[in-house]
Amino acid sequence: MNLYSGSVRRLLDSWPGKRRFGIYRFLPLFFVLGAALEFSMINWTVGETNFYRTFKRRQAKNYVEEQQHHQQQQQQHQQ
Known part of the structure; x- marks a missing residue:
């Protein structure tokens, strides 16, 4: 049973560092996303x-x- 599509699988498999870092190869991506979220929460104003x-x-x-x-x-x- 596939939990996600083939295109998502291809995208995840094409991410560099799979053999050396394993699942941890995604950490820089999440670090950048977290920093962007923090930046937006501090600097974006609504009203x-x-x-x-x-x-x-x-x-x-x-x-x-x-x-x-x-x-x-x-x-x-x-x-």
């Missing part, structure tokens, strides 16, 4: 926001909530 700003905003919100939680615990402990 007024991007992934980096959203992440930083969420991180700040979590910090504030954590500080409020600690203050509430301290107040309860003092009473």
Whole structure:
């Protein structure tokens, strides 16, 4: 039972380094794809926001909530 087409098999088999590196020959490709994804998440904006700003905003919100939680615990402990 074939899980993928013959053209995909030919493409994968034609990728250099099969004998020496085996399945690890695809690592540079995935490294470049990961770097491109990271670059796009930081630099591409949709409207007024991007992934980096959203992440930083969420991180700040979590910090504030954590500080409020600690203050509430301290107040309860003092009473």
